[in-house]
Amino acid sequence: xxxxxxxxxxxxxxxxxxxxxxxxxxxxxxxxxxxxxxxxxxxxxxxxxxxxxxxxxxxxxxxxxxxxxxxxxxxxxxxxxxxxxxxxxxxxxxxxxxxxxxxxxxxxxxxxxxxxxxxxxxxxxxxxxxxxxxxxxxxxxxxxxxxxxxxxxxxxxxxxxxxxxxxxxxxxxxxxxxxxxxxxxxxxxxxxxxxxxxxxxxxxxxxxxxxxxxxxxxxxxxxxxxxxxx
Amino acid sequence: xxxxxxxxxxxxxxxxxxxxxxxxxxxxxxxxxxxxxxxxxxxxxxxxxxxxxxxxxxxxxxxxxxxxxxxxxxxxxxxxxxxxxxxxxxxxxxxxxxxxxxxxxxxxxxxxxxxxxxxxxxxxxxxxxxxxxxxxxxxxxxxxxxxxxxxxxxxxxxxxxxxxxxxxxxxxxxxxxxxxxxxxxxxxxxxxxxxxxxxxxxxxxxxxxxxxxxxxxxxxxxxxxxxxxx
DNA sequence: TAGGCGATAGGACGGATGTCCTATCCGCGC
DNA sequence: GCGCGGATAGGACATCCGTCCTATCGCCTA
Numbered sequence: 117x118x119x120x121x122x123x124x125x126x127x128x129x130x131x132x133x134x135x136x137x138x139x140x141x142x143x144x145x146x147x148x149x150x151x152x153x154x155x156x157x158x159x160x161x162x163x164x165x166x167x168x169x170x171x172x173x174x175x176x177x178x179x180x181x182x183x184x185x186x187x188x189x190x191x192x193x194x195x196x197x198x199x200x201x202x203x204x205x206x207x208x209x210x211x212x213x214x215x216x217x218x219x220x221x222x223x224x225x226x227x228x229x230x231x232x233x234x235x236x237x238x239x240x241x242x243x244x245x246x247x248x249x250x251x252x253x254x255x256x257x258x259x260x261x262x263x264x265x266x267x268x269x270x271x272x273x274x275x276x277x278x279x280x281x282x283x284x285x286x287x288x289x290x291x292x293x294x295x296x297x298x299x300x301x302x303x304x305x306x307x308x309x310x311x312x313x314x315x316x317x318x319x320x321x322x323x324x325x326x327x328x329x330x331x332x333x334x335x336x337x338x339x340x341x342x343x344x345x346x
Numbered sequence: 347x348x349x350x351x352x353x354x355x356x357x358x359x360x361x362x363x364x365x366x367x368x369x370x371x372x373x374x375x376x377x378x379x380x381x382x383x384x385x386x387x388x389x390x391x392x393x394x395x396x397x398x399x400x401x402x403x404x405x406x407x408x409x410x411x412x413x414x415x416x417x418x419x420x421x422x423x424x425x426x427x428x429x430x431x432x433x434x435x436x437x438x439x440x441x442x443x444x445x446x447x448x449x450x451x452x453x454x455x456x457x458x459x460x461x462x463x464x465x466x467x468x469x470x471x472x473x474x475x476x477x478x479x480x481x482x483x484x485x486x487x488x489x490x491x492x493x494x495x496x497x498x499x500x501x502x503x504x505x506x507x508x509x510x511x512x513x514x515x516x517x518x519x520x521x522x523x524x525x526x527x528x529x530x531x532x533x534x535x536x537x538x539x540x541x542x543x544x545x546x547x548x549x550x551x552x553x554x555x556x557x558x559x560x561x562x563x564x565x566x567x568x569x570x571x572x573x574x575x576x
Numbered sequence: 577t578a579g580g581c582g583a584t585a586g587g588a589c590g591g592a593t594g595t596c597c598t599a600t601c602c603g604c605g606c
Numbered sequence: 607g608c609g610c611g612g613a614t615a616g617g618a619c620a621t622c623c624g625t626c627c628t629a630t631c632g633c634c635t636a
């Protein structure tokens with residue numbers, strides 16, 4: 117964990133936030149597995165993730181959980197609740213040791229009205245998150261697990277085939293909305309075909325080209341950046 | 347279709363938009379089935395739906411479509427694409443004869459930076475849409491059609507049991523992410539149990555209390571308003 | 577009235593997926 | 607080294623669900 121100033125510099129928060137807001141940033145650190153936000157709790161601050169890795173999920177009445185997204189620096193948490201809902205929609209949990217810069221909601225709201233740049237940034241971010249959700253939802257809803265897995269792998273792997281979001285098959289199952297069992301069946305097939313390998317705690321794509329025909333729908337890679345576009 | 351001024355007055359657009367933006371509003375009308383926006387087309391304007399009814403959907407490569415949401419006045423279309431994506435994510439189609447007030451994207455962007463109130467409004471709207479999507483997605487992903495249908499009916503019916511979004515079983519199937527066939531099976535069961543009735547072109551909930559145990563998860567009714575809350 | 581068409585209804589069948597249950601494997605602490 | 611717990615692997619079986627196919631119904635048009 118570095119100093120607040122160093123993060124502000126690295127992520128150019130100066131250009132996003134007014135001086136008084138930068139001044140109000142407070143560092144918070146979280147250990148692996150620790151809750152950064154709990155669904156249903158009042159949302160008191162906007163968080164900038166500057167270190168580590170986290171995941172957002174909800175837990176349903178029947179005990180199952182749905183993994184909505186993964187975060188890594190630089191990312192913003194709590195934007196959804198900033199205007200409107202005053203309680204967190206999802207729980208956010210640190211996967212690794214992580215650090216955030218926290219900004220009290222009340223401050224942000226007050227300052228935001230005269231800082232169009234920051235609001236526009238938030239709007240853009242919310243817009244693309246919403247678009248991403250819609251795409252992911254469509255895929256989850258309309259394709260069998262085989263295709264969902266292919267889409268996820270293509271979208272989240274780096275140039276060497278390492279998967280960015282998670283290396284845990286259980287988490288992955290939650291993310292693509294399948295049972296562990298069913299995911300395992302598909303993984304086995306992919307592995308038998310030399311498309312991927314998954315050893316304890318590591319998932320790796322070996323032959324991305326074989327995945328493409330399976331994932332040819334809405335997910336697309338934007339010039340090797342690994343970002344989701346529509 | 348009434349005059350632009352009358353809509354501006356009815357929905358209090360004055361308080362949201364600056365005078366020059368109100369000035370720039372242009373009326374556009376659409377017949378039933380007409381496309382208000384086509385997925386993939388460049389997004390050139392922000393649209394305020396002031397009359398009629400519309401639905402947003404995407405069409406997948408395999409020919410299936412996913413219905414993302416229904417709109418009725420007053421609603422905003424195209425906010426998602428305003429900052430960031432420059433192409434529409436979803437297609438929007440008028441269900442009935444509808445009217446919109448259109449505002450050129452370029453104008454909005456320029457004006458927005460100095461109109462914090464409007465941006466804050468957009469952020470709030472995007473936030474709650476995102477939260478709603480996440481809830482709906484979780485349900486669609488993790489519960490069988492029976493529960494999804496129950497959730498949808500409870501969330502979208504008015505006080506007399508009329509369903510607001512659609513009366514078309516085909517559309518409903520797309521919305522909750524099921525095949526027409528499977529939806530029909532569940533509808534039959536619900537009908538046999540006296541929970542609902544569905545005659546040609548009309549769906550009606552007869553016994554909402556029997557639906558509640560089936561839909562007891564995240565969807566909740568907020569004091570009879572029929573709005574989705576978390 | 578006949579014909580056509582879209583919406584509804586439902587039978588039959590197979591594939592996808594979930595649940596339940598056992599092994600197996602590996603890293604870790606004792 | 608031993609035992610333990612979490613992650614992984616996979617068999618067995620039931621169910622959910624989708625596809626394919628027919629039939630019926632109501633409305634509209636010729």
